[in-house]
Amino acid sequence: MKIRVSRFDPDRDSAPRTQELDVPGVEEGESVLGVLQRIRESLDSTLAFRFGCRFKGCGLCTVQIDGRPLPACMIHAKEGMQVGPLESFPVLRDLVVDRRPLAERFARQKLWLSPREHEKLATTFETPPASGALAKCTECLACVASCRSFDLGNESFGGPLAFVKLAQLHFDPRDDRDRRAEAKSLGVTTCLACQKRCACPLGVPIYRTAIEPLL
16 A cells, blocks of 8 residues: 655754555555554554654554545555644644643643532533543544644644543532633634634534533
């Protein structure tokens, strides 16, 4: 199977380049991740990419496949496909992007549970169905890479993943902060002009379950 892979070595390349590879032994139905592993094992051991669980549970293997951000473990490889790093993030090497700037943004925005005082918690509570849908998020960054308004260097707009995290906290009865107000301060109303275009390969309906409840 012939595929095209984006390559970038910061020690010698001024910009990413495309390399065409003829990968031997690819079986029908094999995943893109499987093909990348074949390349590293039999053709070029320097190819850099990330993966963890190999079965859509960690989000680490997400790359651009023919222009779409998708988990490499979920997508069947096909002849002539183009594989590249996620858009909107600095490329460290080949298919590996730097996730640290986004993690640092989330830390500054304090996107973690702010627990209520224990005595204020109900003995039993029920979370809405949207909360269960949001729990499927693996933080693969596909939604961020597909968002037309997201800019890693502009913190005035949080982006879809930030809104997913805010919605998870909004639905959590243990959380004691006004997550709607925080979402508005991060430009959630920007999403009204776009609606439903942020992609989630795991099927999380981001606009309906995360953005609409925060508006």
